[in-house]
Every structure is written in C-alpha cells, then in structure tokens.
Amino acid sequence: MTCTLVFGGARSGKSAYAEQFAERVAAEAGKDVVYVATSRGGDAEMAARIAQHRDRRPRHWQTVEEELALAAVLRAYCAPHRLVLVDCLTLWLSNLMFCDGRSYPDVGEVALPQRFHDERAELLELLDAGTAGDVVFVSNEVGMGIVPWGAVSRCFADEAGRLNQAVAARADRAVFVAAGLPLILKGQAC
Numbered sequence: 001m002t003c004t005l006v007f008g009g010a011r012s013g014k015s016a017y018a019e020q021f022a023e024r025v026a027a028e029a030g031k032d033v034v035y036v037a038t039s040r041g042g043d044a045e046m047a048a049r050i051a052q053h054r055d056r057r058p059r060h061w062q063t064v065e066e067e068l069a070l071a072a073v074l075r076a077y078c079a080p081h082r083l084v085l086v087d088c089l090t091l092w093l094s095n096l097m098f099c100d101g102r103s104y105p106d107v108g109e110v111a112l113p114q115r116f117h118d119e120r121a122e123l124l125e126l127l128d129a130g131t132a133g134d135v136v137f138v139s140n141e142v143g144m145g146i147v148p149w150g151a152v153s154r155c156f157a158d159e160a161g162r163l164n165q166a167v168a169a170r171a172d173r174a175v176f177v178a179a180g181l182p183l184i185l186k187g188q189a190c
Helices: 016-030 043-056 070-077 089-097 112-129 151-170
Strands: 002-007 032-037 062-065 080-085 134-140 173-178 181-186
Touching: 002 016, 002 151, 016 032, 016 043, 016 080, 016 134, 032 070, 070 080, 070 112, 080 173, 089 112, 089 134, 112 134, 112 151, 134 151
Parallel strands: 002 134, 002 173, 032 062, 032 080, 080 134
Antiparallel strands: 173 181
16 A cells, blocks of 8 residues: 655645545545544634635545544554545644643753654554555645744754654655645655
C-alpha cells in the first residue's frame, strides 16, 4: 500500500489538493475514504475552519475525529479497500504538546509530555511496518518563515520539521503545495 505526504504553508491549498487526490485515487481503485480529523474546535475561528473543511468534503466519506491516538486509528481503519486521509499532522502534534494541560516557559528548555514521544514513536513504527491500506497525510510547513518568538513556538516549529522529515522519509510520495499548485518532491504524480 502507499503512503503520501502533502504539505505546505497555511492556506496553500494543501488540504483541498489532498482531498481531490484522495477522491481521485479512491475512485479509480474502488476504495472507500476515511477522513481522520485531528483538530479541536476550541474557539469560534477554529470551529469555522472545521466547518469549512467539513462542507468541502464529499458526503460519502466516513469521518473519524481523533486528537491524539493517531496510530491506533490508522491500525483500526487502514485496510486494502480503504484510503485514509489524515488532516493534519501539525494539529495532531500541537494537541500532543498540550495534551496534559501544561504551561510552557517563554524561555529555556521545553520538556514535552511523555505521551508526545510515545504517540510519535508509535506512528513512525506503524509507517515503518507498513499500513494495510493507502494513507495520505496533510501537514503544515512551518519552517520557511522567521524563527518564532518564544521557546514553545520554536519547539513546535522544530518538532513539526522533524515530523515532516520522518514521514517524508517513509512515504512513497511527497507533494509540496504552494498557491494551490502541487510540486511532486518524491514518487510519481497521480
């Protein structure tokens, strides 16, 4: 089965591209699509973003909401007759960083929760072993701008970059999206 990473900046068109890609690949192969949403509602602005994504998705897709246990969801839903679309890895990463309600210092060392390390390791081990079905990950590229202010923001940017590198290394295909245009970095275009 195949693993695809679609990444880009905020409002780059990466989610729309990944959704169109998933719909096309699944239709050609006769597969169902399971959409794994990692986002939390939190506030009105985030709730509006979630609604926009929900409204754009085809109604026949199954949606699974999971903020933390991503590898467990992939084990449960990846199957030869399915394509699983995960949107998005960086929201999942953020959820893990704050999963135990801790506050982070503005300066100095940032100690991440043990669950962060465990869940990240579990996802990468699953990708190393291979999934039972096709999976498409959406992620933000946050390392192309200025270095963020504050220790936790820098930690997040560093961890997002490391996660994107690790997933891309394991993926069959990596696609960078900018201004709605895909650039195939690894693998074949579909």
